[in-house]
Amino acid sequence: NAGVTQTPKFQVLKTGQSMTLQCAQDMNHEYMSWYRQDPGMGLRLIHYSVGAGITDQGEVPNGYNVSRSTTEDFPLRLLSAAPSQTSVYFCASRKDRANVLTFGAGSRLTVL
Amino acid sequence: QKEVEQDPGPLSVPEGAIVSLNCTYSNSAFQYFMWYRQYSRKGPELLMYTYSSGNKEDGRFTAQVDKSSKYISLFIRDSQPSDSATYLCAMSVPGGTSYGKLTFGQGTILTVHP
Numbered sequence: 001n002a003g004v005t006q007t008p009k010f011q012v013l014k015t016g017q018s019m020t021l022q023c024a025q026d027m028n029h030e031y032m033s034w035y036r037q038d039p040g041m042g043l044r045l046i047h048y049s050v051g052a053g054i055t056d057q058g059e060v061p062n063g064y065n066v067s068r069s070t071t072e073d074f075p076l077r078l079l080s081a082a083p084s085q086t087s088v089y090f091c092a093s094r095k096d097r098a099n100v101l102t103f104g105a106g107s108r109l110t111v112l
Numbered sequence: 113q114k115e116v117e118q119d120p121g122p123l124s125v126p127e128g129a130i131v132s133l134n135c136t137y138s139n140s141a142f143q144y145f146m147w148y149r150q151y152s153r154k155g156p157e158l159l160m161y162t163y164s165s166g167n168k169e170d171g172r173f174t175a176q177v178d179k180s181s182k183y184i185s186l187f188i189r190d191s192q193p194s195d196s197a198t199y200l201c202a203m204s205v206p207g208g209t210s211y212g213k214l215t216f217g218q219g220t221i222l223t224v225h226p
Contacts, residue, residue, distance in 0.1 A: 004155075033213075040120060042200065042216040043156070058213070090155055100146075101214060103155035 002026055004104035006091050012110045013081045021076040021107050023091030031094045032074040033101070036060065036087040043090065049074055081111045115139050118201055118217025127226050131188040135201035135217045138182065142203040142215075145177050147186045150198045150219070159199075160186065191224045198222070 007022045025032065033048035035058075045058030049068040063085060065077040074093075078085060088108050092101040118135045125131055133147075143164055148156035160175040162168045168175045174187040184203075188195055201217040 035216075040218055042116075042118070042218040043202075043214075044216075045213060048213065092155075100158055100161060101156075103157065105155045106153070 004091055004093055004102055006089075006104035006107050008107060009105070010108050012112065013078075014112050015082060017081050018077070018079050019081065020078075021089055021091075021109070023074045023076070023104060024072050025074075025091075025093040025102075026072065027093065027095075027102070028071060029093035029095050029102070030071070032068065033058070033092050034064070034066065034074070034076045035090045035092065037090060037106075038087050046076065046089075078109075081109075083111045085109065086111045113138060114218075115215050116201065116203060116217045118220055120218050120220060122221040122223060124223045124225065125191055127191060127193060127224055129191050129224070131191050131195070131222060131224075133186040133188075133199050133201075133220050133222070135184050135203075136182055137184075137203055137215075139203075139205070139215070140179075140182065141205040143206045144204045145175070145184050146202040146214070147173075147175055148200040148202060148216075150200060152197075156200055193224050193226055196223045 004025045030051050034046040035043040037043050044060045047066040049055045055066050088106050091104045094101050116137045145162045147160040149159045150156040165177045165179045172189045176185045198219045200219045202214040204214050
């Protein structure tokens, strides 16, 4: 039981490049979400999904796309990276109707 | 104004001290209150979870919620160097797809020195 697994752990991009941050969980959790963490800003919700095939926007969705084709996976796509997207990204999951989130270890992204 | 305000610190205390961490919030619909602990270069992990007002104790940790004042606290007794971390308060509203959409404070960096 690995919990929530994020890849890659570190990534450096140039402005305008695209990439996908991967997130997988093996706990059969319905709800998955992506947060970004910036100094002085805490964790802010980017996108979330309440189940396979269902996604919705969080507080800061601009510049990011998500899809949820399976219960286990919830990738986050940056279509055209910008320096403002330099951040640490966390994927989290929870069982239905619970407010306890399990977080991954994070993906540290730098956009030059 | 942010929905949840948390003093970012940093806070530095000697080993054995009592630590008080606090958050204020503006959304009266928040019903679920959590404290997460985050070690350097790691993801947050749940430390305490409370529903509505009141106190909850778990070992050296006590969480308090005062909904009338829109104020929550986390107390750490007999603090240890291993408690050195960033502490994040988080809150959510009940109901439907709002479940699990947490609003976080900025986090307080705590260092406990021997």
